[in-house]
Amino acid sequence: MNSPILLQPDETFILNVGPQHPATHGVLRVKMEMHGEYIVNAETVIGYIHRMHEKMGELKTYPQFLMNLSRMDYLGALGYSHGHVLLVEKASGIVVPERAEYIRAIMVELNRIASHLFWFGAFVMDLGGFSPLMYALQDREHILDMLEAVTGSRLTYCYFRFGGLCNDVDDDFITAARLFIPRMRKSMKKYHNLVTGNIIFRKRLEGIAPLSKEMCRKYGASSAVARGSGINFDVRKNEPYSVYPEFDFDVPVYHECDSLARYMVRMDEIEQSLRIVEQGLDKLPGGPIMPDKKPKLIKPPVGDYYQAVETARGSFGIRLVSDGGKNPYRLKLRSPTYSNMHLFDEACRGMMIMDALAFMGSLDLVIPEIDR
Amino acid sequence: MICKKIKLAFQSLFPEPVPVPVPAEAESVGEDQDKKAKSPTPPRTDGVVEREYSIHGYHLDAQLAPAQLITAVTLLDEAEFFIESITGVDWIKDNQLEVVYDFSRYDFDLCRVVLRTRVDRKSPEVPTITTIYPGANWHERETHDFFGIKFAGHPHLIPLLLPEDADFHPLLKDFKA
Numbered sequence: 001m002n003s004p005i006l007l008q009p010d011e012t013f014i015l016n017v018g019p020q021h022p023a024t025h026g027v028l029r030v031k032m033e034m035h036g037e038y039i040v041n042a043e044t045v046i047g048y049i050h051r052m053h054e055k056m057g058e059l060k061t062y063p064q065f066l067m068n069l070s071r072m073d074y075l076g077a078l079g080y081s082h083g084h085v086l087l088v089e090k091a092s093g094i095v096v097p098e099r100a101e102y103i104r105a106i107m108v109e110l111n112r113i114a115s116h117l118f119w120f121g122a123f124v125m126d127l128g129g130f131s132p133l134m135y136a137l138q139d140r141e142h143i144l145d146m147l148e149a150v151t152g153s154r155l156t157y158c159y160f161r162f163g164g165l166c167n168d169v170d171d172d173f174i175t176a177a178r179l180f181i182p183r184m185r186k187s188m189k190k191y192h193n194l195v196t197g198n199i200i201f202r203k204r205l206e207g208i209a210p211l212s213k214e215m216c217r218k219y220g221a222s223s224a225v226a227r228g229s230g231i232n233f234d235v236r237k238n239e240p241y242s243v244y245p246e247f248d249f250d251v252p253v254y255h256e257c258d259s260l261a262r263y264m265v266r267m268d269e270i271e272q273s274l275r276i277v278e279q280g281l282d283k284l285p286g287g288p289i290m291p292d293k294k295p296k297l298i299k300p301p302v303g304d305y306y307q308a309v310e311t312a313r314g315s316f317g318i319r320l321v322s323d324g325g326k327n328p329y330r331l332k333l334r335s336p337t338y339s340n341m342h343l344f345d346e347a348c349r350g351m352m353i354m355d356a357l358a359f360m361g362s363l364d365l366v367i368p369e370i371d372r
Numbered sequence: 373m374i375c376k377k378i379k380l381a382f383q384s385l386f387p388e389p390v391p392v393p394v395p396a397e398a399e400s401v402g403e404d405q406d407k408k409a410k411s412p413t414p415p416r417t418d419g420v421v422e423r424e425y426s427i428h429g430y431h432l433d434a435q436l437a438p439a440q441l442i443t444a445v446t447l448l449d450e451a452e453f454f455i456e457s458i459t460g461v462d463w464i465k466d467n468q469l470e471v472v473y474d475f476s477r478y479d480f481d482l483c484r485v486v487l488r489t490r491v492d493r494k495s496p497e498v499p500t501i502t503t504i505y506p507g508a509n510w511h512e513r514e515t516h517d518f519f520g521i522k523f524a525g526h527p528h529l530i531p532l533l534l535p536e537d538a539d540f541h542p543l544l545k546d547f548k549a
Contacts, residue, residue, distance in 0.1 A: 047533040219507030306429035
């Protein structure tokens with residue numbers, strides 16, 4: 001008779017999650033030291049799709065680099081482009097027409113909704129529910145169609161220019177956007193009925209992966225990760241830029257600190273973005289979308305400039321060191337998920353592996369954006 | 373408010389109060405750009421200056437010696453700043469590497485602080501701040517990848533974004549692919 005295999009009480013083993021694993025949504029690897037189903041230690045390994053955007057920033061001229069920004073975060077690309085154009089405009093003193101700024105804000109918010117919808121679907125799929133993804137993609141499709149008609153691309157937009165936009169919106173876009181708002185509000189009710197109230201869903205998230213305020217601060221977390229931990233921080237409110245002060249919107253903050261709080265923040269943000277789009281369409285001024293006077297060659301004066309914007313994934317910062325030439329001397333991209341992902345190693349200690357994967361989903365990771 | 377407090381606290385780091393120089397590039401507009409490009413202002417050696425937020429995007433800019441770094445970061449930690457990022461700049465003409473630290477606050481009392489420290493290009497080494505901000509870990513590893521700057525005391529200084537056997541530093545200005 002075979003004797004049963006006995007594990008020593010303190011025996012651990014190493015489990016590799018990734019680099020090709022459906023729960024990581026990209027090429028991300030986590031080395032986990034496991035004790036049974038519990039994580040003792042974890043080390044995140046990133047860099048599998050590192051493309052050295054920062055070096056490209058130095059080798060390319062300012063307009064040539066415009067398209068790189070949308071290759072970082074493929075779900076919410078416009079937010080990143082927004083930061084880049086705002087920075088270069090601020091540094092070189094280009095004044096953007098009001099209409100262009102309004103259209104930018106509308107587009108960024110639509111893109112944010114599309115990004116949150118995809119996250120919502122993928123997150124619920126991580127937890128074992130497949131159909132919400134299909135519903136979310138259906139709603140997202142309307143946004144992509146609208147954006148495609150105006151910008152010419154569905155994901156990797158290169159729509160903003162220094163000083164304005166490359167294409168004005170037409171009446172079709174306005175009509176489609178106005179129709180989209182009530183449809184999306186109806187869908188949100190459906191999602192809350194279908195998912196948020198679901199007992200299995202709630203049991204997987206409630207009280208799981210608590211992140212303290214202190215931890216968020218030490219790691220520089222932003223977006224729903226910080227706002228789900230009771231930190232009222234949104235760059236659009238804290239450091240107003242563009243035309244955001246003109247809009248009336250709220251920043252959803254939850255104090256539970258768990259995965260469900262992060263979920264609730266993003267779901268509430270969709271409604272806030274809808275409010276911004278609605279007000280933007282109402283207030284949309286006429287006029288040109290590019291300034292009359294614009295330097296032929298973009299050459300910001302010598303200096304060091306920084307711009308932060310709130311993207312779908314958090315506070316994106318971009319630093320430009322200019323030597324007055326036609327190329328940046330140094331261009332630093334501070335991506336929000338990089339900081340959000342970093343706290344995973346410390347936070348997942350002692351967690352069960354299924355909870356850790358749910359926690360990873362609640363961080364809203366886009367790997368090309370971490371790796372740059 | 374917090375900016376004034378931090379500025380005062382930083383000034384105590386420097387034995388003689390440094391006269392605050394007006395940043396030359398702050399007022400530059402239009403045509404004198406090209407002139408400035410040819411004669412950039414010499415690098416500051418130490419001191420803390422206030423910057424025009426609407427142009428530069430941050431409030432305080434402190435140039436420190438590597439040895440003062442820990443004290444300065446501890447000050448920011450006590451004032452509840454969060455770490456935004458760490459990066460480097462290669463000033464090959466001065467034969468120096470600059471390490472740039474960005475800090476900000478989760479607050480409506482806005483204050484962005486930039487700490488800079490310069491080290492020799494031949495033996496670039498600064499102390500790690502991972503003991504104060506664990507979130508600096510990846511930022512320091514990334515800076516080590518790109519510039520070869522050594523963070524003394526860092527617990528795990530191996531390539532993060534570059535391949536694990538990488539022995540090159542792509543953001544150095546004399547890097548040849």
